[in-house]
Amino acid sequence: xxxxxxxxxxxxxxxxxxASAQGVAADLAILNANIITVNEKQPRAEALxxxxxxxxxxxxxxxxxxxxxxxxxxxxxxxxxxxxGFIDAHMHPTPIxxxxxxxSSVDLGPASARTIAELIAALKERxxxxxxxxxxxxxxxxxxxxxxxxxxxxxxxxxxEHPIRIGHSSGHLSVVxxxxxxxxxxxxxxxxxxxxxxxxxxxxxxNGVCRERAAGAAVNRAKxxxxxxxxxxxxxxxxxxxxxxxxxxxxxxxxxGVSPSKLRLHQDALAAGxxxxxxxxxxxxxxxxxxxxxxxxxxxxxxxxxxxxxxGHGNSLSGRTCWLYETYADRPDYYGxxxxxxxxxxxxxxxxxxxxxxxxxxxxxxxxEIDMVLEAFEKALARLPRPNHRHRIEHCSVVNPGILxxxxxxxxxxxxxxxxxxxxxxxxxxxxxxxxxxxxxxxALDLRIPVAGNSDWGVSAADxxxxxxxxxxxxxxxxxxxxxxxxxxxxxxxxxxxLGGAYASxxxxxxxxxxxxxxxxxxxLSADPTKSxxxxxxxxxxxxxxxxxxxxYDAGAPPAATASR
Numbered sequence: 001x002x003x004x005x006x007x008x009x010x011x012x013x014x015x016x017x018x019a020s021a022q023g024v025a026a027d028l029a030i031l032n033a034n035i036i037t038v039n040e041k042q043p044r045a046e047a048l049x050x051x052x053x054x055x056x057x058x059x060x061x062x063x064x065x066x067x068x069x070x071x072x073x074x075x076x077x078x079x080x081x082x083x084x085g086f087i088d089a090h091m092h093p094t095p096i097x098x099x100x101x102x103x104s105s106v107d108l109g110p111a112s113a114r115t116i117a118e119l120i121a122a123l124k125e126r127x128x129x130x131x132x133x134x135x136x137x138x139x140x141x142x143x144x145x146x147x148x149x150x151x152x153x154x155x156x157x158x159x160x161e162h163p164i165r166i167g168h169s170s171g172h173l174s175v176v177x178x179x180x181x182x183x184x185x186x187x188x189x190x191x192x193x194x195x196x197x198x199x200x201x202x203x204x205x206x207n208g209v210c211r212e213r214a215a216g217a218a219v220n221r222a223k224x225x226x227x228x229x230x231x232x233x234x235x236x237x238x239x240x241x242x243x244x245x246x247x248x249x250x251x252x253x254x255x256x257g258v259s260p261s262k263l264r265l266h267q268d269a270l271a272a273g274x275x276x277x278x279x280x281x282x283x284x285x286x287x288x289x290x291x292x293x294x295x296x297x298x299x300x301x302x303x304x305x306x307x308x309x310x311x312g313h314g315n316s317l318s319g320r321t322c323w324l325y326e327t328y329a330d331r332p333d334y335y336g337x338x339x340x341x342x343x344x345x346x347x348x349x350x351x352x353x354x355x356x357x358x359x360x361x362x363x364x365x366x367x368x369e370i371d372m373v374l375e376a377f378e379k380a381l382a383r384l385p386r387p388n389h390r391h392r393i394e395h396c397s398v399v400n401p402g403i404l405x406x407x408x409x410x411x412x413x414x415x416x417x418x419x420x421x422x423x424x425x426x427x428x429x430x431x432x433x434x435x436x437x438x439x440x441x442x443x444a445l446d447l448r449i450p451v452a453g454n455s456d457w458g459v460s461a462a463d464x465x466x467x468x469x470x471x472x473x474x475x476x477x478x479x480x481x482x483x484x485x486x487x488x489x490x491x492x493x494x495x496x497x498x499l500g501g502a503y504a505s506x507x508x509x510x511x512x513x514x515x516x517x518x519x520x521x522x523x524x525l526s527a528d529p530t531k532s533x534x535x536x537x538x539x540x541x542x543x544x545x546x547x548x549x550x551x552x553y554d555a556g557a558p559p560a561a562t563a564s565r
Contacts, residue, residue: 025069027051028520028549031061033077034528036491038084038498038513048082050520053548058514080543081528083494084514085251085521086464087501089279089452090361090394090415092171093255095237096244102130102227103237105137108166110145116154119146123158123166130162135226138166140458141175144425149199152178152208163224165215169423170319171459174215175208176222184221193217195315195340211321212337231268238269242276246553248463249523249542252277254415254454254505256310256361256394259283270304275547277521278304279505281361284311287353297359298506302519307505308361308392309353313346314339314369317397317417317438318426318459322366324398329431339369343376350376354391355384359506361392361415367403370396374406381410392504395456398430399440404447413450413504416441418467419460421538424476435483441471441496442486452504453497468493468529469537490530490537520549 026049035045037058047064049056057063068074097104106126113119119141126136136159143149155164155177164177181187188204196213198206210218245253255262258280266278280300282290287309299306315321315337320328323336341349350373353360360377364370370393377391392413396403407414417439420427427435437443444451453471455462471493475481488496502512511519524543532540545553 024051024056024067026056026064026067026072028073028075029064029068030075030077030082030524031064032079033082033524034079035082035514036084036494036528036530037515038495039515042515045514048514048522050549053520053550055514055516055518055520057516077524081525082514082522083249083525083529084498084512085523085545085547086249086497087252087254087452087505087512088245088250088454088457088462088464088497089254089501089504090256090281090454091253091457091462092257093238093241093245093253093278093457095234096240097233097237102134103229103233105139106166108138108141109169110142113141114145116146116148116150119150119166120154120157123155123164127159127162127164132161133224134162135224136162136164138164140169141166142169142422144428149173149209150175152176152181152206155208163222165219168319169459170316170426172212172316172319172321174210174219176210176215176218177208180218180222180224181206181208183224184218186218186221195337197337211319212315213340231265234265235268235272238265239272239274242269242274243553245276245462246545246547247542247555248465249525249545249553250276250462250464251521251523251545251547251552252279252501252505252507252511254279254281254307254452254501256281256363256456257283258310260286260289266304275550275552277302277511277547279307279507280304281307281310282358284309284349284353287356287358290358291356296357302507302510305505305507308359309356310361310363310394311349311353312363313341313373314364314366317365317395318419318423320426320429322398323368324366324430325368328429329434330429335368336366339372343372346372347376347379351380351383354380354386354389359390359392361394363394365395365397367398367400370399370403374403374410377410377412378406390450390504390506392452396440397438398434399437399443401437401443404440404443404449407444408447408449413452414444415452415454415504416444417456417460418453418470419456420474420482421466421470421477422460424474424480424482425478427482436485438483438486439474440486441488445488445492445496450500450503451496452500453493454501463538464497465525465529465540465542466538468497469534471496472537473534475535490532490534494529520546522546 028050047061048058049067197211199209321337394415499512502508527540
């Protein structure tokens with residue numbers, strides 16, 4: 001309380017007298033920088049000062065030098081670029097375990113498994129050191145890079161004595177081995193569950209690929225033991241996870257899907273010194289518990305805050321399961337997988353979240369499912385008007401002009417994808433005629449719809465500089481551009497990943513830009529993203545990451561041990 005009172009007094013002084021006349025010594029001064037402030041009133045500056053955990057002054061070198069005292073730490077930026085700390089507004093932080101640990105899952109992404117044979121070999125190696133009968137998990141395979149989805153018979157080549165489940169990069173599909181299907185009692189006569197589907201061979205036999213809710217149906221029925229893990233294991237794992245985020249300049253995240261157990265883990269991590277700020281987006285199934293505790297969006301501190309109620313309505317873009325009005329270009333009889341929830345059920349859930357005083361954050365990708373979400377929001381707001389609700393749609397990938405106009409009218413916030421670098425090839429399934437209205441960042445900004453930048457990690461890399469490149473270039477790793485009309489400028493992309501994320505969490509008054517009074521979260525970069533070639537932004541690296549004016553990552557420090565989730 002004393003510290004906060006001092007900060008308020010300093011800010012009042014700053015508002016009345018020039019900084020040089022105040023006699024206030026900064027804790028930290030950074031000089032000779034190229035500062036991108038994301039403050040429209042002062043877009044660029046060359047120096048900044050920090051007192052306690054806030055920006056004291058931003059301006060010219062001479063102005064900041066006047067605040068240098070006996071105990072001020074002074075950093076000469078030598079012309080390097082500074083931006084606000086990046087805010088990843090929608091991601092899924094999970095513990096990262098050492099690669100050799102039985103708690104880790106096998107990395108099957110394109111950098112590790114380029115072929116089905118390499119995928120099988122990686123799983124076979126894990127089976128060699130895993131007790132028989134215990135789960136083997138793999139993650140982030142990409143069927144488009146492998147040439148096809150793996151099947152149960154591929155996984156059986158790795159082991160028939162271990163249950164195996166591997167996850168698709170989208171997070172919406174899994175492949176399980178024959179042992180899992182047999183233990184779950186899933187056969188050719190098993191119907192698809194609502195909101196999910198089992199892929200099948202020509203005879204109707206499930207081939208192991210489980211889409212959406214089918215994966216849970218298989219795994220939950222199988223009931224094989226998982227490796228034992230302690231709370232200490234999870235704590236060290238989540239600390240390791242957040243250290244990787246800091247190395248990419250991320251100072252705040254929106255954790256999209258928090259349970260009571262996950263919230264306790266965040267609290268433990270905070271007590272252990274985890275510095276990244278967390279906006280905890282509570283899973284919908286825990287809404288009743290949150291209501292009993294009289295919680296609301298915004299409860300907490302600037303380190304850990306209760307955020308929205310996160311719910312899903314619809315499926316995956318990169319998994320090619322989202323529900324569309326027109327068929328997929330590569331499957332003329334396929335519209336995606338319809339949501340399991342009816343319009344009436346959706347209306348009820350959205351209104352309950354709205355009435356309870358929470359922000360709603362609804363995962364939805366296909367135009368057909370998005371229209372259902374918009375109808376539910378329209379009904380809730382007509383029944384109970386609420387200014388500044390900032391309800392969100394997460395991803396909102398396939399749209400049309402009518403959808404965007406409804407979003408604008410409703411005052412919604414969009415957490416749009418920026419993952420074409422990794423997943424542009426998945427957009428082929430939707431056909432070129434749709435690309436210009438997928439990931440509609442340009443259209444949304446032109447309509448002044450608030451947009452919050454995010455990686456949806458682990459769907460794509462939690463690397464804001466790569467994500468900024470994606471927004472600017474719309475180019476995949478294979479070199480193909482998808483929907484160039486939705487490109488935005490580097491300045492706009494930086495704003496989306498800073499102030500855009502702060503707005504989405506009702507925190508634009510305390511972070512998201514570099515200006516006096518705001519939290520001193522910022523990064524020093526090796527180059528200026530606004531002056532780099534669009535395809536080179538990902539090669540810019542983070543020199544230092546500051547949270548609350550403290551260096552929490554320094555590229556010059558010894559690197560952390562290699563780890564794997």
